[in-house]
Amino acid sequence: xxxxxxxxxxxxxxxxxxxxxxxxxxxxxxxxxxxxxxxxxxxxxxxxxxxxxxxxxxxxxxxxxxxxxxxxxxxxxxxxxxxxxxxxxxxxxxxxxxxxxxxxxxxxxxxxxxxxxxxxxxxxxxxxxxxxxxxxxxxxxxxxxxxxxxxxxxxxxxxxxxxxxxxxxxxxxxxxxxxxxxxxxxxxxxxxxxxxxxxxxxxxxxxxxxxxxxxxxxxxxxxxxxxxxxxxxxxxxxxxxxxxxxxxxxxxxxxxxxxxxxxxxxxxxxxxxxxxxxxxxxxxxxxxxxxxxxxxxxxxxxxxxxxxxxxxxxxxxxxxxxxxxxxxxxxxxxxx
Amino acid sequence: xxxxxxxxxxxxxxxxxxxxxxxxxxxxxxxxxxxxxxxxxxxxxxxxxxxxxxxxxxxxxxxxxxxxxxxxxxxxxxxxxxxxxxxxxxxxxxxxxxxxxxxxxxxxxxxxxxxxxxxxxxxxxxxxxxxxxxxxxxxxxxxxxxxxxxxxxxxxxxxxxxxxxxxxxxxxxxxxxxxxxxxxxxxxxxxxxxxxxxxxxxxxxxxxxxxxxxxxxxxxxxxxxxxxxxxxxxxxxxxxxxxxxxxxxxxxxxxxxxxxxxxxxxxxxxxxxxxxxxxxxxxxxxxxxxxxxxxxxxxxxxxxxxxxxxxxxxxxxxxxxxxxxxxxxxxxxxxxxxxxxxxx
Numbered sequence: 001x002x003x004x005x006x007x008x009x010x011x012x013x014x015x016x017x018x019x020x021x022x023x024x025x026x027x028x029x030x031x032x033x034x035x036x037x038x039x040x041x042x043x044x045x046x047x048x049x050x051x052x053x054x055x056x057x058x059x060x061x062x063x064x065x066x067x068x069x070x071x072x073x074x075x076x077x078x079x080x081x082x083x084x085x086x087x088x089x090x091x092x093x094x095x096x097x098x099x100x101x102x103x104x105x106x107x108x109x110x111x112x113x114x115x116x117x118x119x120x121x122x123x124x125x126x127x128x129x130x131x132x133x134x135x136x137x138x139x140x141x142x143x144x145x146x147x148x149x150x151x152x153x154x155x156x157x158x159x160x161x162x163x164x165x166x167x168x169x170x171x172x173x174x175x176x177x178x179x180x181x182x183x184x185x186x187x188x189x190x191x192x193x194x195x196x197x198x199x200x201x202x203x204x205x206x207x208x209x210x211x212x213x214x215x216x217x218x219x220x221x222x223x224x225x226x227x228x229x230x231x232x233x234x235x236x237x238x239x240x241x242x243x244x245x246x247x248x249x250x251x252x253x254x255x256x257x258x259x260x261x262x263x264x265x266x267x268x269x270x271x272x273x274x275x276x277x278x279x280x281x282x283x284x285x286x287x288x289x290x291x292x293x294x295x296x297x298x299x300x301x302x303x304x305x306x307x308x309x310x311x312x313x314x315x316x317x318x319x320x321x322x323x324x325x326x327x328x329x330x331x332x333x334x335x336x
Numbered sequence: 337x338x339x340x341x342x343x344x345x346x347x348x349x350x351x352x353x354x355x356x357x358x359x360x361x362x363x364x365x366x367x368x369x370x371x372x373x374x375x376x377x378x379x380x381x382x383x384x385x386x387x388x389x390x391x392x393x394x395x396x397x398x399x400x401x402x403x404x405x406x407x408x409x410x411x412x413x414x415x416x417x418x419x420x421x422x423x424x425x426x427x428x429x430x431x432x433x434x435x436x437x438x439x440x441x442x443x444x445x446x447x448x449x450x451x452x453x454x455x456x457x458x459x460x461x462x463x464x465x466x467x468x469x470x471x472x473x474x475x476x477x478x479x480x481x482x483x484x485x486x487x488x489x490x491x492x493x494x495x496x497x498x499x500x501x502x503x504x505x506x507x508x509x510x511x512x513x514x515x516x517x518x519x520x521x522x523x524x525x526x527x528x529x530x531x532x533x534x535x536x537x538x539x540x541x542x543x544x545x546x547x548x549x550x551x552x553x554x555x556x557x558x559x560x561x562x563x564x565x566x567x568x569x570x571x572x573x574x575x576x577x578x579x580x581x582x583x584x585x586x587x588x589x590x591x592x593x594x595x596x597x598x599x600x601x602x603x604x605x606x607x608x609x610x611x612x613x614x615x616x617x618x619x620x621x622x623x624x625x626x627x628x629x630x631x632x633x634x635x636x637x638x639x640x641x642x643x644x645x646x647x648x649x650x651x652x653x654x655x656x657x658x659x660x661x662x663x664x665x666x667x668x669x670x671x672x673x674x675x676x677x678x679x680x
Contacts, residue, residue, distance in 0.1 A: 118608070119607075227643060227644065251601065266466060
């Protein structure tokens, strides 16, 4: 009798939320990504992601929400971004203003500190990890509005690059995008000197490299992979015996540059419901962003642009609150 | 047939001569084969700056049992023509109806579809460009949707193959890598334009100096260069060609323009399109040993090897054109019969 009564209470507890969710909830989750399987760096196919649900998510079991995916930058992780951005507070603040969203921040880190949301057999297919595996997993495990009209993609720096790359290549997944201080828009040019320096690095050198020393290595493994490379990098620098470079290497790298890709992918960008980009006026990436905007203008692509007082990182948390989330609130479809 | 060989010879010799589009006598249509030629609307081509027609003639060759088996659905092979030739003339030259009949007699029934993509410059390059029109999307979406809506096709990826010759072989790579969702298997015959195209300051200046109204007389090689330029480095603000020529104001080669061209080069695209290439049921490519493109096509074969992409590769005795019709019938269609869902 007592046991039966206890069981009834327990059932009741399961059926009804014990505590009202009055704040946004941030959870670290792990999912399996087939797209990352088999990469040559040993980057785990079990990928983490923060999932932030808005206040009231538990109390409204019939409600479905739009989702904003946010891509972090190079050398960083979702955890380091969370320290600065406080995604849960931003989502709670947006919800208080009537803009209820789920936010997802996937792990784009790799052995060389960033997969550039690209598709490489050496690093793994981070592009499809985000555009396919992650989106499928979120839609299967959360009460999302599971179509492109209710999915947004944003990111900062390397994540801003990932945003435009994925928008071009996967036009049916996200309907609105926001690039913050995007990197890597113009083609990176590998010089014979840098190629020779990379060829001379051993694993310890790479592990100890500073930002400037590591960045060309990270982009090389993402954009000029070579599974037949006998060295540990599994990448092709194109350096020949005579000290010159095989020009194909720079073309392969350029085949990942949004500035260069743009004319082929205009239909994808013209099909976006909302397209925004911003950057601080003291950002070291100001000039490539200006060039990219000039290309968008030339081809008549509609987008919103904001130039604000700031550098590459000092106002990102603030702008997520003041501009990015309101932008998605205005463009993503909510539940009827 | 002779005109095609002549034009190929012109390409090989880079002889400056009046350029004309290649024509061929009408193809024989064996008994039992029905051919239709609908004008297929191309929303993807709307607004192109060259004024290329947005509705395109498409040769649709139906197999012998199509009329007598009204409930049967058929696999479709999309077959892309080369430069400076219309879809219809390519269909004629290749004797596509005979190839369909011969394969049907051996138990392999297909619908074969040959779209026309001839443009002002002599060829679309099957690329996406606001100047020429988004022909990449036209083939993979507009055309496929039209054929599936109007014919009894196996209307899924498993029932679709993509093949082409020369510029059409290039198109097979470019459309295949960017629209893998549309096609199950692909075969590129004597593909052109595989490795990135380069220019010297002099050749770039010569290209920029061709008067717009004289393009047709610029010669096959120059015309092919101009067609590539407008397809790969379009500039809606720069009439009359609406292109960025690969030359800077200082007369130097513009490396950004060359990078844009290279970005459309299958050889440079392979490394960033491996999931697409891995997704195909089968890939094939071939080239004649006397074809000037044998080196280029060997390079993409080696790039595929490097990344462990399974493919069928053959260098056969022949030129750029002399065996391609025969090989379409005897090698390419049987390859698709092995890999596509065949219906019944």
